[in-house]
Amino acid sequence: MAEPPRVNFLIAGVQKGGTTALFDYLGDFPDIALSQVKEVHFFDDEGQDWSRPDYAAYHARFPDPAGRPCGEATPIYAYWPQSLARVAAYNPHMRLILMLRDPVQRAWSHWRMEYARGAETQPFAWCVRHGRQRLFEAEPWGHHRAYSYVERGFYGEQVARALELFPREQVLILRSEDLRAAPAPALAAVRDFLGLPPAPAPAPRAVHVGSEFDYGSQLTAVDEDLLRDIYKGDDARLQMLCGVSFR
Known part of the structure; x- marks a missing residue:
């Protein structure tokens, strides 16, 4: 590595889980340095030569x-x-923040985003x-950036992977x-996790509120029951690992 790690914490998950709001709130604290854009997409970049990653290019996305x-x-x-293995190779002392949202609501929100931007044309129930x-026709096999509505909700699997690579005290x-209901305690937890003293919390605000759109689909009780059943085992794993459950 040409230079020591500049980045020492990541909001590493999950999509449609409030990461934009958290990033926006943290931008109000002058004692925290953030990337020039929210999503840098370095450690998931399959075009990078991971035998010789260009960390200088990564660091260029951050202020001093x-x-x-x-x-x-x-x-x-x-x-x-x-991605997380690449993070650990870059900085084994990295602190990871995982923002989790009810996986059924997360899947529904994810689908609406992809449908609204035209990446998805099929109804939610079919998806x-x-x-x-479709994920088994993708590269890398079994993963997809757009169509992973169900798969991104397996939080127990994702937390387990993080804890295989990082000590528990490095994962929040x-x-x-x-965060939505009471930002102050959540932001206080983040500051403590980053080794910062208490500070007045920013005023609560709505961040990244979606616009009205005709989706042509609804989240039905049948769909929700299906997804709850799919997530049942993974939710039990999540609860065992960190005490969080969405049952």
Whole structure:
């Protein structure tokens, strides 16, 4: 490595889990250095030569931290294969923040985002049933950036992977519902996790509120029951690992 790690914390997951709100709130603290853009997408970049990664190019996306905790928020890192292993190779002392949201609501929100931007044309009910087969035609096998509505909700699997690579004290688990309902305690937890003293919390605000759109689909009770059943075992694993459950 040409230079020591500049980045020492990541909001590494999950997509549609409140990471934009957390990044936005952290930007109000002058004693935290953030990337120039929210999602840098370095450790999930399959075009990078991972035998000789260009960390200088990564560091160029950040201001001089001047002794401050320095981080970014790319929520695919917790899901994308090899991303967290690449993070550990870059900085084994990295602190990871995982923002988790009810996986059924997360899947529904993810689908709406992809449908609204035209990446998805199929209805939600089809996507969470037959559409999962599309991931086995993707590269890397079994993963997809857009169609992973169900797969990104396996939080127990993602937390287990993180804890295989990093000590438990380097991983902070937050619920997006808690950040939305009461930002101050959640932000206090983040500051403590980053080794910073208490500070007045920014005023609560709505961040990244979606616009009205005709999705042509609804999240039905049948769809929700299906997904709850799919996630049942993984949720039990999540609860065992970190005490968080969405049952």
